[in-house]
Amino acid sequence: MDAWVWWLIAAVGLGIPLVLTAMPEFGMFAVGAVAGAITAALGGGLVIQVVVFAVVSVALVAVVRPIAVRSRSQRPALASGVEALKGRQAVVLERVDRGGGRIKLAGEIWSARALDADQTYEPGQQVDVVDIDGATAVVL
Template sequence: MWWLIAAVGLGIPLVVTAMPEFGMFAVGAVAGAVVAALGGGTVPQVLVFVLVSVALIAVVRPIAARHRQQRPQLASGVDALRGRQAVVLERVDGSGGRIKLAGEVWSARTLDGDQVYEVGRQVDVVEIDGATAVVI
């Protein structure tokens, strides 16, 4: 019974702090409860708790760390607009203009202030600066 209470007690900080180690200790406590239900003594219960908890931390924690470090491969928002092509709707130069990008009309300016793009020309979006597309 005490092992199940410990498992619940360890589950609470897991939810509050989002630290997966508490969940691994809770699973170890459940394993200790199983040993107790099978009639194991105090020493085997504690050993099973420690072994299961340490094994989970040793195996699961490095896998979780690798997944946390990976960046998502799918770009969204303005990041998805970089590198896309657009069509010039109004003359675009270093001070401004308009383009049609991804079905929407955007204000735009050239990356090189001396460059000028006329209506109908296709341009590439280099970056998004606020609500302005920077094009080449």
């Protein structure tokens, strides 16, 4: 059997643990084995094949792995729940002051209170939601 066939068998062999364990490093080694197979098919000697395999595998691990780790550790940009309501605009339905009131926020009626104790908002006014305190929107 030709050397490039052995490299492809090695690539498949390295792909199996990738699927079973979800460790991307095995996939990077499998790509290195494919590079070794291409080198063998082009007539490179055994030493060159092993060097190409090692260089491609190490380069992929050194470049791709930090990117994958960084993207896995970042929080998604999509806010949900009460976090998604902060910063949105609402319409005052009943007078809102430090004692309370009602607003329409995201299609729902919420109890609300003013952030500034001296501020009062009349029905029909647009307000910004700055925080959610339990079931009460704090508006400005």
